[in-house]
Amino acid sequence: MDMAFIIETIVKIVVILLVFSALAGLGTYFERKVLAFMQRRLGPMHVGPFGLLQVAADGIKLFTKEDIIPQNVVKPIFKIAPVITAATAFMAAAAIPFWPQFTVFGYTVHPIVADVNIGILYVLGMMAIGLYGPLLGGMASANKFSLISAARSAAVFISYEVVSGLSLLAPLMMVGSLSLIDINNYQAGGIGNWIVWSQPVAFILFWIAAFAETGRTPFHLIANDHEIIDGFGTEYSGMRWGLFFIGEYANMFFISFVIAIIFLGGFGDGSIAGAFQLLLKVSFFFFFFLWTRAAWPDVRPDQLMWLCWKVLMPIAVINVVITGFVMMF
Template sequence: MSFLEVIIKILVILLVFSALAGFGTYLDRKFLGLIQKRLGPTHVGPWGLLQVLADGIKLFLKEDILPQNSNMIIFRLAPIIAVATAFIAMAPIPFLPEFEIFGKTIRPIVSDINVGILFVLSVSAVGMYGPLLAGMSSGSKYSLIGAARAVSQLLSFEVVSGLSILAPIMIVGSLSLIDINNYQSQSIFDWLIFSQPIAFVLFLIAGYAETNRTPFDLLEHEAEIVSGYITEYSGLKWGIFFIGEYANMFTLSFIVSIIFFGGFNPIGFVPGGIAILLKVAFFIFLFIWVRATLPHIRPDQLMSLCWKVLMPIAIINILITGFIII
């Protein structure tokens, strides 16, 4: 793969998923309105589609406030770390099967490394420094408390996501997302969801907590007076955090589709490229559906769920999988 090809792929990923992150806010508001029997965006453009453009213009033009007692350099750096790690984690993800353009074979993956899933989990974990530095540099006790709560939540559920994914890896025998996809290529019954349903549920719950989605959206709790670690942020910096959040949603949707639901393998007469896009679209809708349906939980309930319920179940699932393989 040439250097120019890698650069082009990186630019395509940045442009596509930045646009999808903005469009994700529209889908969030539209589906939440439909599910909860109220209006979503309706007035700006047909079906409210131009609301995304209006929100983007508003964020660009809003005053960029820097708190007086903040650490200016780290305060500016924190949102960049949050969004950069979200996009870097996409590097080993095969978004679509190979296809040809003008006789040239295109592989829709930036880097097919043999530890792909480990790379995704590691880079996602580094993204924790975004909320941490944002809260610490703001010069606000509310932001600092929010950062402490964010880090405790992210660290806890990183353990669950790492343990839950071990069982499918033991079955496949590889950390490469390409290998995991190919393992499920024979038929729909080879999908790992059938042999590892517990790992799927645990990984999905941990993913919801790490992407700050309801009912686990305690990093910046919209129902509270202050907004956690981003209390002091405004304008474009505030928006960058949310671009990272929605980018992580798409990353999680692709990862779950590849590991547990056959990836980009064709389903009957449905081509592989369309199949994986349909799977990802379903999981994005599931994100919104859960947000519209379930109530928030308290931080102590979240930690109890993680350490007292999910982690023991993940360890037991690993042990059972190991005994079956042996």
């Protein structure tokens, strides 16, 4: 373990943290703009040109707001819950290759913090821990809406982990590796080699599960404004609430990366063009998160559970079985 490796890793961690915190802020701006345009509005316009500095204004507001801890909450748990959400979101980023490797001043940089050979498993595990943010925040809040939200988040996360895991199993069987770089290299041959063509069902299932795990609109039950106020975030204020927000948006970006890398070829052969293609794919998936929020209604909790256990999970299992038979014979 030499010094250069440690310094490189720390630099990479800092870069990822800064870039994705900023992107999370910009994500809110894009979300407001896209939703506004789809609803014939203009969105934020007053702060800076085209409202671009709205992000900065929101950041200043969140940081300088009073941090209210209500009287009846379980204080330590209440305080660390938002940190869990943000931290697990960024920890999941450790195993995601954001860019093909490139050379700067004769030094080869791998834009992945930890190239573990179980990358995707690690990412799924970290997203599973992300459950504890809403869960503990909701249970510690001493608020019935927060408690309902916590119960829903536990149910949704546990259920949809099953779907995301089982749907990923089939492509992983084809690739034969859990490393995201191996999965990417498996599809390096071009569009024809993308896993989405051989595993369309798994692709759609994982995409649906991604909506549930990030809590985006068709499955936005965890903090459904018109039923349970802000769910687990009801009692939060200031930057603690902001951390929940950063975690949610960072999660959206990371899961977009994961979908693009596993099913849509990732950065392909590692050229610059491939890298920009990856960014394009990620932007599409991020845009789709916003798009559905404008277009689709929310489902009921019981419908969500029905969809998971009676529709998606059987399809995922059948998909795995068929893939197994095809690979055997």
